[in-house]
Amino acid sequence: MSIADNLMAVQKEVAGAALKAGRDPGSVQIIAVTKNVAVERAREAAAAGFLHLGENRVQELQHKAPLIPGVRWHLIGHLQSNKVKYMIDKVHLVHSLDRWSLAVELDRRAREQDRVMPVLVQVNVAGEETKFGLQVSEVWDFIMDVADLKGIQIQGLMTIAPLVENPEEIRPVFREAKRIFDRLQEIPRVKMEQLSMGMTNDYSVAIEEGATMVRIGTAIFGRREY
Ligand SMILES: *Cc1c(COP(=O)(O)O)cnc(C)c1O
16 A cells, blocks of 8 residues: 555544544544654645654654754654754654753743744653653652743653554543543643544554544555664
8 A cells, every 4th residue: 555545544443532522533643753764754644734753762853853944843753952953843742751950951042043842742641661751749840840941841641552462442541541640730821722642553543542643654655674
């Protein structure tokens, strides 16, 4: 199947999951994850109308951004503070804010460029030791602190669920993420609007549980070789 066909199939499934949950299909943004995908193929997705692309490494994003103009780049992977200066003027939304030192650097570099960097706070909902992200117990205070930084605008949460065979197994993780997300609405000065969760294996369940952004690579571009 072509990338355009894959995209249509994903769109259909996204809409189906949204409707099943009584949600407007337009309330879910698909981010086509182009990591380890050649520029030509990433361009095909953009040409098919998918203008939100996701990368998990700054170096790859720096390479692709000038070659695929007119799209919005999402940085979805772990971000090292010393790479912030290379991505700050290229990225539409950072999904992976997971520590104070990174918030300080994003704030500083964004203000240098007279811009405000939109971010999502990454939360390790399942408490997996191998995953980045704040612990659930830390999130409230962290957001309160980051809300004081003028160069950053918190727009919501991101989480990566554990990899399982049957996505039903991790429905409780997504449900918990949504519950935390809803509770954080009470924090003054921040507007929690985006809940980024769901990948190829589990995006339908994530949408049923309230995802507003899904990050999809394999279902669009096929298996990555690495
Ligand atoms: C690679 C990646 C994705 C996409 O994964 P697929 O299973 O290929 O859809 C989503 N989110 C993050 C953070 C990733 O690194």
